Amino acid sequence: MKIYNTLTNKLETFKPIHKNTVNMYVCGPTVYNYIQIGNARPVIFFDVVRRYFEHLGYTVNFVSNFTDIDDKIITKALEEEKTEMEIANQFIEAFHKDVERVGSSTKYLAPRVTEYMSSIIAYIERLVKKDFAYQIDGDVYFRVSKMKDYGILSGRNVEDLTSGARVEINDKKENPLDFTLWKKTDVGLKFPSPWGEGRPGWHTECVAMIEDIFGGPIDIHGGGADLMFPHHENEIAQNHALNHNFVANYWMHNGFLNINDQKMSKSEGNYIFVKDLDVDYMGFRLFTLSTYYRSPINFTDALLENYITEWQKLKRTYTQAFYKLDLAEQLDESVLPIEAVETIKTNFMAAMDNDFNTANAITELQNIAKYTNQKIRQKDQYSELLAAVKTFETFFAILGLDPKTSRMSKAIKSMYYEWADARKNKEYDKADRLREALSQKGIL
RNA sequence: GGUCCCGUAGCCAAGUGGCUAAGGCAAUGGACUGCAACUCCGUGAUCACCGGUUCAAAUCCGGUCGGGACCUCCA
Known part of the structure; x- marks a missing residue:
């Protein structure tokens, strides 16, 4: 099993920290609105990562957080005259619905920032004690200048960053690169802390929750490529300062889903909500998996249609074979190895082993479909069809594609x-x- | 201004040093069919351009052109 590690920019052989276990964490949404279809890419991809590891026999401890306290949530709450909690609850529920829509599992641990406040505060206190953070007027900032390897993940250095024209101006900070760990709050939800009432900065929550939940470094940390800097960089900086590790042994970042060759984002306004897509979501899932996860995908209606058609073909082939076996009372026969099918299975696994190359895995799905279609038209090919149907089921389970087929009445x-x-x-x-x-x- | 990524057939996309460059969609020819649908078989590439390294380059290096991302909340 090889994984492209963004931390080293290399394809590396996966070795778990604990035998037969994969501890993984994926940055989840800030719950102030519905998710758009670009946000669904990591939701789908990392679900496939989990499924594949489980197929390989690993126990996967999958954690993905909810940021349920944030400026945008406060703004939304004020707009809608609701509490932050009501907004967060509403969009957490909506998120779960969307996750289910695209065929990913919601059965994983989803910690909320507000539930881990004491861990987050304790984490910041330790950084302050070690002099990696400082307090000014009720705010706490991370002291980037004390961190010698700052920029290791995103391949930047402090000089380049400092010369950038877009660094935020804030007179309180010792250095413009310093980032907020704790923010003094006047309006909205706030929590008591040694520095007064406020709320945590975004960069501390993941790393504090990871430490609390897993008790140390994890195997895989995932998220969108836009989180690499500054979010993940800052996670590493904090954790390296405190615990001398890089949070995770393998960092994985998915590419964007673009629209009209531009990044789809809520702040640009060029987005489509998952809930509004209103198509066969298995086709959408296939679409997002049809490209290697680190490459960008450009969304167009025609392309989505293409993959919906493709999904329907795969599903039709599977169901026809399934029903043919059902009619012949062959579904419960024991499965015999068929050479052509074994080859396809081997190729599928090789594709997945190669950094989750779902594009090539889908090619094998198409190969099993072609084989199945050939056998459907021939007489008495039940062993071949049964082997093909079982293979289809394995592939579908790994990719999270569900044809929703059941036996005939x-x-x-x-x-x-x-x-x-x-x-x-x-x-x-x-x-x-x-x-x-x-x-x-x-x-x- | 700094950092980085990408450019493969009409469209999507794999391949990242070595046989005739996977696969899908679309198009088109044929087969199957009561008519259809479905399906199967066949048909397509000077790998953006220029130069270099090498016995060998889509793949490595340099340059040109084009597109994009990050440096600010963002998956």
Whole structure:
């Protein structure tokens, strides 16, 4: 299993810290609005990472947080005359719905920042005690100048950053690169701390929660490429200052989902909410997995349509094979290895082992589909079809694609035989009527 | 201004030093079919451009052009 590690910019062999276990953390959303389809990319991709590790036999401890305290939540709460908690709860619920829509699991630990306040405050206190942070007027800042390797993740150095024209001007800071650990708050939700009432800066929550939950460095830390700097860089700076490690052994960053060749983002206004996409979401999932995760994807309606069609083809092939076996009472037979199918499986696993190359894995999905379609038209190829169907199921499980197929009822089976008889007897009116009914039920 | 990424057929996309450059969509020819649908078989590439390194380059190096990202909240 090889993973591209953003920390070293190398493809590395994955070695877990604890045997047969993968501890992973993915930066979750700030819950002030619905997620847009670009936000769904890590939701889908890292779900596939989890599924693949589980397929390989690992126990995966998957954690993804909710930032439920933030300026944007306060703004939204004021706008809608609600409390921050009400806003956060509303969009956490909406997030879970969207995660389910795109076929990812919601069964993972999702800590909320407001539930980990004492850990976060204790974390900041330790940084202050070690002189890596300083307090001014109720704010606490991280002292970047004390961190000699600052910029290791994003490949920047302090001089380049300082010369940048866009560094925020803040007279309180010792250095413009210093970032907020604790922010004095006048309006909205605030918490007591040794520095007065306020709320934590964004960069501390993940690293404090990781320490609290996992008790030390983890295997994989994931998120979108835009989080690399400054968010993940700052996580590393804090944790290196305190614990002399890089938070995670493997850092993984997904590329963006663009629209009209521009980054889709809520602040640009060029976004589509996941909930508003309103298409076959399995097609959307296939679309996002059709490109290697580190490369950008450009979203267009035509391209999405393309993958929805592709998904329907894969699903149709699988279900036809499944029903053919069901009708022949072959679904519960034992599965025999078929050489052509074994080759496809091997190639699929090799693609996944190579840094989760889902694009190549999907090619193997198409290969198993072609093989299946060839066998469907031949007589008595039940062993081949059964092996193919089981392989389909494995691939679908790893990629999180769900054809939602179940065994035929007795009534449907007899309808199917009636249709077959009608065709044989050249009763085409009847046959066409039954064909329509069966195809509406997804059988044909 | 600084840092970095990308440019492969009409479209999407894999491949990142070595046989005739995967795969899908679209197009087109054929097969199958009661008619369809579905499906199967066949058909397509001076790898942005220029120069260099090498026995060998889409792949490495330099340059040109084009597109994009990050340096500010962002997946």
